Amino acid sequence: MQSSQKEHLYKILVIGDLGVGKTSIIKRYVHQTYSTNYRATIGVDFALKVLNWDSETVRLQLWDIAGQERFGNMTRVYYREAMGAFIVFDVTRPTTFEAVTKWKEDLDSKLTLANGKSITTVLLANKCDQSKDILVNNGLKMDQFCQENGFVGWFETSAKENLNINEAANFLVKHIIASENDILKSVVPDTISPQLTTTTKMSCAACFKP
Ligand SMILES: Nc1nc2c(ncn2[C@@H]2O[C@H](COP(=O)(O)OP(=O)(O)OP(=O)(O)O)[C@@H](O)[C@H]2O)c(=O)[nH]1
Ligand SMILES: [Mg+2]
Numbered sequence: 001m002q003s004s005q006k007e008h009l010y011k012i013l014v015i016g017d018l019g020v021g022k023t024s025i026i027k028r029y030v031h032q033t034y035s036t037n038y039r040a041t042i043g044v045d046f047a048l049k050v051l052n053w054d055s056e057t058v059r060l061q062l063w064d065i066a067g068q069e070r071f072g073n074m075t076r077v078y079y080r081e082a083m084g085a086f087i088v089f090d091v092t093r094p095t096t097f098e099a100v101t102k103w104k105e106d107l108d109s110k111l112t113l114a115n116g117k118s119i120t121t122v123l124l125a126n127k128c129d130q131s132k133d134i135l136v137n138n139g140l141k142m143d144q145f146c147q148e149n150g151f152v153g154w155f156e157t158s159a160k161e162n163l164n165i166n167e168a169a170n171f172l173v174k175h176i177i178a179s180e181n182d183i184l185k186s187v188v189p190d191t192i193s194p195q196l197t198t199t200t201k202m203s204c205a206a207c208f209k210p
Pocket of ligand 1 (some may be wrong): 017018019020022023024025035037038039043065066067068128130157158159161193
């Protein structure tokens with residue numbers, strides 16, 4: 001029965017510099033469409049993607065944040081309660097890769113999970129249909145960059161040719177579910193510890209008489 005199915009709702013941020021392809025990636029992922037026209041996002045847009053995940057339902061609430069917001073003060077508001085993020089750059093424009101660490105710092109400084117860790121973040125090297133950038137071709141260097149900067153992984157994507165977008169999303173969801181279990185584990189011991197201390201003080205049986 002559908003009503004007995006477990007459901008997850010995750011807020012996912014999609015951030016990165018102007019024109020790197022955030023909106024195109026989301027449109028491709030959610031609506032299976034692509035356009036060469038560029039219309040800059042103003043503020044934030046939303047999209048919902050529903051996934052069947054084993055026998056459960058995962059709803060991804062995708063927050064498509066305008067590249068120009070890096071220079072504004074609204075990101076703190078947009079980031080609130082997100083569980084995961086994609087940081088996107090354009091492989092044909094090195095300045096958008098340089099901005100990746102700025103976006104990551106902005107995110108980590110404004111949002112942490114209940115266990116104090118930063119949210120699960122995946123790096124997307126988009127427009128890989130256009131250019132084989134030296135940086136991205138050197139996979140080892142990218143792996144190291146991810147490790148040093150707190151990304152769980154990276155993917156070469158193309159919204160135009162529909163490359164690796166589903167794979168990147170599944171990878172992100174898998175890591176979010178793992179981190180959610182981690183948070184639950186870290187919270188439970190705190191709630192039961194007061195009961196443990198009372199049991200050590202049960203030296204006087206009379207105290208427990210009605
Ligand atoms: N060749 C190629 N072009 C792409 C790809 N993804 C996006 N584009 C093009 O890049 C331009 C910008 O794409 P958008 O998705 O609007 O970029 P954005 O990151 O949402 O930009 P802002 O909303 O301004 O932050 C558009 O003209 C797209 O057609 C891709 O994978 N390959
Ligand atoms: Mg956009």
